[in-house]
Amino acid sequence: MATTALKTIDEALLARAGAAIRDGALVVMPTETVYGLAGDATNDAAVAAIFAAKGRPRFNPLIVHVENREMAACYVSLSPAATRLADAFWPGPLTIVAPRRDAASLLASAGLETLAVRAPAHPAARALIAAAGRPLAAPSANPSGAVSPTRESHIDRSIRDAAAFVLDGGPCDIGLESTIVKVDGEGAAILRPGGVSHEALEAVLGAPLAEAAPAETPEAPGMLKSHYAPHARVFVGRERPQADEAFLAFGPDAPDHPFALNLSEAGDTSEAAAHLFDYLRKLDALCAEKNLTAIAAAPVPDTGLGRAINDRLQRAAAPREQP
Ligand code: TXA
Ligand code: MG
Secondary structure, three states: OOOEEEOOOOHHHHHHHHHHHHOOOOEEEOOOOOOEEEEEOOOHHHHHHHHHHHOOOOOOOOEEEOOOHHHHOOOEOOOHHHHHHHHHHOOOOEEEEEEEOOOOOOOOOOOOOEEEEEOOOOHHHHHHHHHHOOOEEOOEOOOOOOOOOOOHHHOOHHHHHHOOEEEOOOOOOOOOOOEEEEEEOOEEEEEEOOOOOHHHHHHHHOOOOEOOOOOOOOOOOOOOHHHHOOOOEEEOOOOOOOOOEEEEEOOOOOOOOOOEEEOOOOOOHHHHHHHHHHHHHHHHHHHHHHOOOEEEEOOOOOOOOHHHHHHHHHHHHOOOOOO
16 A cells, blocks of 8 residues: 655544554554554554555454544443543553443453553544544554654554555654553553553542452453353364354355355455454354354455464364353
């Protein structure tokens, strides 16, 4: 895709970048923490394109960037404690993880029941959200495993190629990712330290933060197997389902089946990723409704987002821990 790096972010440019977002394209945007690779958080295909551009081996949930608390409240339900945090630190480097509503892409939250939201302070990020009129899903704009970019010149070629626009907002003021805090009713825990300090959070909460989860066990998909597993059993790598199974099909040659959803008739792994969590939920509901015994998932090639899809399917199929 043709990419323009732009030195001046004016209204006309923002209007074009905002329209590109509405069309499902990606835009590299500056924030006060690090640069982000942004796409429409309500569009599964745009979110899949973000994962593809980052080359993420699995679906890590993304932060959804909003203008303010009112906009956040369309996508998550904010408890009184979460509301106090938003009022104290937004716009700014605080991400709040809270129970999700249905309006945002399920892929953005990687199938979790929670969603991460943040109102960034950088004027270009705020202006882009306003111009798009959409919440923006945006991970740091680096290939998976690489360091987060804090200047336009840090943006990798592969990320540029995936973006319709690269907005140059100068060096990031904070240069370190946002603090992520998970708020559960009145309790709160830091999932990732960052731009807002522990002390500053506790001062606003008026209570100590819960013990932070160890850095190696983030609440990301794959870490919490059972969190993502559907109720029905899942079998992977099945060319054909049995009559009493639901079928998660893939590709143009899928066999006909009365209880099937095809992740991508074209055999496109990005399209498949965009449908994955939604279809797993739908087939799970179908299993309950029609008394089917399991979800049989067709083989998906390990190319592009196929790796992340297979990672997710393997986990859904793994033996369940007994409660
Ligand atoms: O400063 C930042 O936060 C930057 C800018 C662009 O806003 N973004 C950023 O995104 O660092 P990313 O994708 O590189 O890191 C987001 C982190 C991931 O580690 C992810 O696991 C976690 O947020 N996360 C997102 N949603 C979550 C959820 N629902 N529950 C727990 N962790 C979540
Ligand atoms: Mg990152």
